[in-house]
Amino acid sequence: MTPRVRYFPTHIVVFILPAAALYTAFMVYPLFDSLRTSLQGAHEGGGALFVGLSNYVRLVTDPVYAPRFWGALQHNLTFFAIHMLVQNPVALMLAALLSARDLAGRALYRTVLFAPTVLSFVIVGFIWQLMLSPLWGVAGGVMRFVGLGAYFRPWLGLEGYALVTLSLVSVWQFVGIPLMLFHVALLGIPDELREAAHVDGASGWRVFWGIEFPLILPVVGLVAILTYVGNFNAFDLIYTVKGALAGPNFSTDILGTFFYRTFFGFQLQMGNPVMGATVAGAMFVLVLVGVLLYLFAWQRWVEARVL
Amino acid sequence: MTRARSLLLLAAVIFLLGGTVIPIQLFPAQAAEQVTLTIESWRNDDLSIWQDAILPAFTKRYPNIKVVFAPTAPAEYNAALNAKLTGATAGDLITCRPFDQSLGLYKQGFLAPLSDLPGMANFSSVAKSAWITDDGKTVFCVPMASVIHGFIYNADAFKQLGITPPKTEAEFFQVLEKIKTDGRYVPLAMGIADQWEAATMGFQNIGPNYWKGEDGRQALITGKGKFTDPAYVAVFKSLAKWRPYLGSGFEAQKYPDSQNLFTLGKAAIYPAGSWEISLFNQQAKFKMGAFPPPLPAGSSTCYISDHTDIATGMNSKTRHPAEARTFLSWMATPEFATLYSNALPGFFSLSNQKVTLKDPLAQTFLSWRGLCKSTIRNSYQILSRGEPNLENELWRVSAGVVSGKLAPEEAAAQVQAGLNKWYKPQAK
Numbered sequence: 103m104t105p106r107v108r109y110f111p112t113h114i115v116v117f118i119l120p121a122a123a124l125y126t127a128f129m130v131y132p133l134f135d136s137l138r139t140s141l142q143g144a145h146e147g148g149g150a151l152f153v154g155l156s157n158y159v160r161l162v163t164d165p166v167y168a169p170r171f172w173g174a175l176q177h178n179l180t181f182f183a184i185h186m187l188v189q190n191p192v193a194l195m196l197a198a199l200l201s202a203r204d205l206a207g208r209a210l211y212r213t214v215l216f217a218p219t220v221l222s223f224v225i226v227g228f229i230w231q232l233m234l235s236p237l238w239g240v241a242g243g244v245m246r247f248v249g250l251g252a253y254f255r256p257w258l259g260l261e262g263y264a265l266v267t268l269s270l271v272s273v274w275q276f277v278g279i280p281l282m283l284f285h286v287a288l289l290g291i292p293d294e295l296r297e298a299a300h301v302d303g304a305s306g307w308r309v310f311w312g313i314e315f316p317l318i319l320p321v322v323g324l325v326a327i328l329t330y331v332g333n334f335n336a337f338d339l340i341y342t343v344k345g346a347l348a349g350p351n352f353s354t355d356i357l358g359t360f361f362y363r364t365f366f367g368f369q370l371q372m373g374n375p376v377m378g379a380t381v382a383g384a385m386f387v388l389v390l391v392g393v394l395l396y397l398f399a400w401q402r403w404v405e406a407r408v409l
Numbered sequence: 410m411t412r413a414r415s416l417l418l419l420a421a422v423i424f425l426l427g428g429t430v431i432p433i434q435l436f437p438a439q440a441a442e443q444v445t446l447t448i449e450s451w452r453n454d455d456l457s458i459w460q461d462a463i464l465p466a467f468t469k470r471y472p473n474i475k476v477v478f479a480p481t482a483p484a485e486y487n488a489a490l491n492a493k494l495t496g497a498t499a500g501d502l503i504t505c506r507p508f509d510q511s512l513g514l515y516k517q518g519f520l521a522p523l524s525d526l527p528g529m530a531n532f533s534s535v536a537k538s539a540w541i542t543d544d545g546k547t548v549f550c551v552p553m554a555s556v557i558h559g560f561i562y563n564a565d566a567f568k569q570l571g572i573t574p575p576k577t578e579a580e581f582f583q584v585l586e587k588i589k590t591d592g593r594y595v596p597l598a599m600g601i602a603d604q605w606e607a608a609t610m611g612f613q614n615i616g617p618n619y620w621k622g623e624d625g626r627q628a629l630i631t632g633k634g635k636f637t638d639p640a641y642v643a644v645f646k647s648l649a650k651w652r653p654y655l656g657s658g659f660e661a662q663k664y665p666d667s668q669n670l671f672t673l674g675k676a677a678i679y680p681a682g683s684w685e686i687s688l689f690n691q692q693a694k695f696k697m698g699a700f701p702p703p704l705p706a707g708s709s710t711c712y713i714s715d716h717t718d719i720a721t722g723m724n725s726k727t728r729h730p731a732e733a734r735t736f737l738s739w740m741a742t743p744e745f746a747t748l749y750s751n752a753l754p755g756f757f758s759l760s761n762q763k764v765t766l767k768d769p770l771a772q773t774f775l776s777w778r779g780l781c782k783s784t785i786r787n788s789y790q791i792l793s794r795g796e797p798n799l800e801n802e803l804w805r806v807s808a809g810v811v812s813g814k815l816a817p818e819e820a821a822a823q824v825q826a827g828l829n830k831w832y833k834p835q836a837k
Binding site: 165166231234235236237238242255256257258259260261344345346347349350351352366367368369370371372373374 | 484488491508510513600601602603604605658659660662666670788793794796797799801804805808809814
């Protein structure tokens with residue numbers, strides 16, 4: 103018998119090629135090109151000059167850039183914290199309710215709760231600005247009707263409130279995604295486990311925390327990392343509502359708007375591609391750190407615990 | 410066999426990809442005698458005026474040239490235009506922002522020089538100053554129009570309350586107080602949610618009276634004047650006094666909110682730029698009047714912000730340079746000046762040619778050119794070239810001053826500190 107000839111697996115190459123080519127051309131190459139740009143200096147004569155990490159040093163120390171960068175980072179962390187503390191627990195709660203066995207109109211609830219997610223940022227921004235508007239909005243009227251009129255403020259325009267308000271608008275819009283992920287995970291839990299627990303006399307509360315929650319822990323981690331990445335890519339809503347200058351007094355400025363302003367320029371301010379790429383590079387590092395923590399710390403812990 | 414099949418597959422993929430690329434290359438060959446020019450602009454409010462009034466007048470004269478007005482949203486215009494020019498997909502004619510934005514485009518070779526364009530002599534050197542190289546030799550855009558700042562008021566409301574337009578700052582605040590006491594109207598329709606309203610309609614509107622127009626503006630450029638000088642602090646102080654007269658919730662009031670508040674007849678005075686006139690004429694159902702920025706105590710000469718705002722240049726990579734130049738020289742004629750100024754009341758032609766305006770409100774604004782000295786916004790020439798950007802800083806601090814979060818002295822100090830960081834004549 104002759105030994106089997108191992109053919110080169112051409113079909114695998116053919117199948118991978120289109121995706122790999124597109125991904126390289128539109129994601130990998132621009133990413134590395136942007137990182138390369140961030141290591142260059144801009145100077146009068148044109149042309150490139152390698153300056154190492156000095157743009158990054160400038161970003162975190164220069165009196166013009168540093169306050170904006172640290173401010174934006176802090177706002178991003180606030181934005182992220184509000185999503186973690188409001189969006190995800192609310193989504194989990196709604197998912198648990200949706201998974202209740204004898205719930206009438208489940209499909210309707212699911213659709214309604216997911217609907218804002220498919221709306222455009224522009225529409226979401228516009229709707230909420232209109233509702234919260236001190237001039238034409240319904241928010242002030244509703245609050246007066248229930249006797250809380252004295253607490254109404256033009257929240258979107260106040261330094262101390264604007265970012266929190268926008269974060270909550272974003273929560274409203276995106277609560278559907280973690281909701282669906284939790285919902286699917288809960289549906290995947292075998293009914294026998296719940297029934298056994300009920301037979302043993304466990305309450306619904308106990309079943310949730312003792313059986314269901316531990317079993318969906320991998321999804322909790324997934325939702326957290328999706329929230330984290332989404333938060334650092336956030337830009338649209340703030341840009342739509344507050345513009346690239348993210349006022350008042352930069353109080354809603356996040357890394358996305360900071361990047362936009364720096365890279366493309368704004369009004370009379372000329373774009374600065376080099377510093378823009380540096381901001382983008384810093385955002386890339388932040389996202390990378392988060393994803394690595396998720397992959398190496400959380401995934402291992404969950405695997406060891408649950409699986 | 411497998412290899413042959415995969416090769417076939419690969420060939421098919423390449424063919425498909427190739428198919429999408431090749432036709433684009435062949436397309437221009439089909440262009441016939443009719444030439445189409447595209448105008449890039451941020452004036453999407455003017456779409457109907459260009460389509461219905463201006464372009465038909467041009468096409469009547471030059472039937473073989475079709476012109477398409479293709480505006481982008483104002484806030485995205487600069488970024489979008491830069492991207493289009495870099496990608497060589499921009500239109501043939503480019504609407505020019507004043508000063509550095511267009512100068513930058515010229516220096517990068519995106520705009521063609523136009524100094525020798527027939528009709529360029531119809532513009533004064535001041536009119537051309539916003540679209541000229543620093544050495545004053547090359548003009549790269551045909552000046553179109555300026556906008557004038559002032560205050561538009563609801564004449565019916567004024568009549569009802571028995572008040573007349575204020576001439577001095579003291580009278581201005583008396584009038585505001587009277588409107589507030591009456592309670593039927595919001596005295597001033599301005600919000601700070603977009604920030605620029607406070608800077609442009611507030612600071613740059615009333616400012617020239619304090620810093621003496623061109624004298625003060627030039628002094629900032631040469632480094633003789635500073636934002637911490639009493640004149641500038643006084644502007645911020647006056648601006649801070651506007652707060653009690655703004656509508657409730659002005660912190661979240663956006664620019665369209667302010668416009669609607671006024672045109673719906675709910676506010677008495679609108680700190681304005683003359684570009685509002687055509688929109689207000691369409692929307693407001695009451696009589697309107699206008700008064701120039703009130704004089705501060707002790708001054709007798711008035712100054713207005715008569716800001717060179719808009720011009721048109723030629724994309725240096727246009728495929729129809731001769732036709733584009735034909736259009737641009739037509740824009741320098743009195744015919745265009747009259748057509749444009751009347752079609753767009755509030756945009757005042759920069760041409761030397763005498764233009765008469767049919768719109769009474771626009772005519773009021775234009776009449777101030779004869780009574781007061783003209784200047785332009787002080788942050789536009791040279792001073793917004795560095796970081797932090799002066800214009801953006803003025804937006805931020807003006808909004809801060811109006812909201813009361815920032816003291817006038819502190820606002821002036823922050824702006825000056827920003828300028829000191831990069832502008833050598835000021836750093837001394």
